Amino acid sequence: MLTLVGLSYSAWTEKARWALEHHGVRYRFIEYLPMLGSPFLRFKARRFRGPLSVPxxxxxxxxxxxxxxxARYAERLGSGQKLFGSDQIAQIEHFNRxxxxxxxxxxxxxxxxxxxSPQALEENLPRQVPGFLRALSRPVARMGxxxxMRKYGFGADSDETSTLRLTGVLDALEGALAKSAPYxxxxxxxxxxxxAVVLNMVMPLPPPHxxxxxxNRDCWTSSDLAYRYRTLVEWRDTLYAEHRRR
Ligand SMILES: N[C@@H](CCC(=O)N[C@@H](CS)C(=O)NCC(=O)O)C(=O)O
Structure with a gap:
């Protein structure tokens, strides 16, 4: 059976899982542990140098x-309606960028x-860390x-810069959907x-998604942006209700 290594909360993993599940491809999921899981993944991928990312x-x-x-591999293996129409590849690549x-x-x-957020750092410690050690172990979560920040080189950006980049993308999506909704x-x-997965980093979905x-849910929520882009959030909710089958 196929194995997917990923981070269940990560939008990149969600893109892969959505496509696999849309096409009815069965797979075993292994949760990746950032930093600590890297030797396991390097060994499994036989890749002993260079950057590594999941999914x-x-x-x-x-x-x-x-x-x-x-996602493209899932389409070759699985069944169901195509996610990559052969006449749409360039446009799909544009939206993926x-x-x-x-x-x-x-x-x-x-x-x-x-x-x-000390509480968010503490929540992010592996479940195996016992209660009495969790507050003391926050520096480990901070290291993660x-x-x-170092790996993806965004340490020098300010919140304003990141927000401007994000709203640039949300404006483009809103503009595109205004002409072509619901898809x-x-x-x-x-x-x-x-x-849709970008919206989960503005207004996260409830479990099981x-x-x-x-x-952490607070950290993932940008209430002001969720309100400003509420048509996008509503569109995402409908898309999940209609197309995200597990
Ligand atoms: N372009 C890649 C990006 C994947 C990516 O950024 N993955 C992050 C997930 S947040 C990662 O691997 N993080 C784990 C790590 O950096 O050790 C994709 O689409 O799969």
Missing amino acids: MLFDGEMIVEDSFSI LSEQGLAAARALITRRVLR AEYL LLGRFSYADIAA FRSGPA
């Missing part, structure tokens, strides 16, 4: 990296909020968040998936 799909000897490639820009900006905002490209496609402690 990563293992199909026997075959390794598929990057959510976009995983927008999605990547929005996700990167939102990740910078959220990581900085987590670093400012700082590691992400970006006339019918449900990977462009919609790529766009997004599970987190209350302090």
Whole structure:
């Protein structure tokens, strides 16, 4: 059976899982533990140097990296309505680039909020850390968040810069949907998936789509943006209700 290694709260993992599940592809999910899980993943991928990111799909000897490639692979393996119409690839790539820009900006905002919240840091410790050690272990969670900042090079950005980048993407999505709703490209496609997951980093969905402690949920919520882009949030909610089957 296929194995997907990913972070269940991550938008990139969600893009891959949505496509796999849309096409009815069965897979085993392994939760990746940032930093600590990297030796396991390097060993599994036989990759001992260079950057590593999840989601990563293992199909026997075959390794598929990057959510976009995983989604395309799922389409070749699975059944159901196509997410990549052959005449729409360039447009889907365009919306996926927008999605990547929005996700990167939102990740910078959220990581900085987590670093400012002792409760969120504590919630992010592995479940195995016992209660009496959790407050003491916050520096470990802080190291994890700082590691992400270094890895993705957004340490120098300010909240204002990240917010401007994110709103640039949300404006573009809102403009595109105003002309073509309910779907970006006339019918449900990977462009919609790529766009919808950005909204989860503005107004996270309830479980089972997004599970987190209350302090992290606060960090992931930008109430002002959720209000300003409420048509997008409502569009995302409808898309999930109609197309996100688990
Ligand atoms: N372009 C990649 C980006 C994936 C990505 O940024 N993954 C992050 C998830 S937040 C990651 O691997 N984080 C784990 C780490 O940095 O160790 C994709 O679409 O899959």
